Amino acid sequence: QKEVEQNSGPLSVPEGAIASLNCTYSDRGSQSFFWYRQYSGKSPELIMFIYSNGDKEDGRFTAQLNKASQYVSLLIRDSQPSDSATYLCAVNAQGGKLIFGQGTELSVKP
């Protein structure tokens, strides 16, 4: 089992819809969870992080964490074509390093 798993996609949603991106992790000791957006040819850009169970909202983005289920998700409301990118989930591991999922490609259709 991979340490951090994401659906590779592509996930296609119409403009204005809610995009839901999911991530599961294997290490129950993980404390910090990160979502990145990566445009083609660019380095990852941090969208948000979450430490506590529940929801964390930042503008159109909401991160949801359920430690009991070892599940973290990212919701993007009112999706825009500019949101089309690969979204990477990362989980902290021992020593402060981050373990990344394989990424989910999101395509928002006008």
Place this chain on the structure above:
Amino acid sequence: SAVISQKPSRDICQRGTSLTIQCQVDSQVTMMFWYRQQPGQSLTLIATANQGSEATYESGFVIDKFPISRPNLTFSTLTVSNMSPEDSSIYLCSDYRGAFFGQGTRLTVV
């Protein structure tokens, strides 16, 4: 947010040669991380660079191939040695404190 400067941004190198990538952070940090992103893949951690001690390498990565220096708390270098076409990737440095990345070095080995 941290500002992380990485150079070169890209390079094309001959097989058998070495390339040193530099990473500068705008404030002092205890740990810096080096990642590799192969074409179409997610990020894989190469090593953790700690100031004042040897770098800690992940499984599959060795010091002879990827020597790392960390002379102070704001700077690190990664060398890709004796390069082969399989080393063609994007190399990224990161400061875990803020989970931010440099702009990456796109390496092509011919």
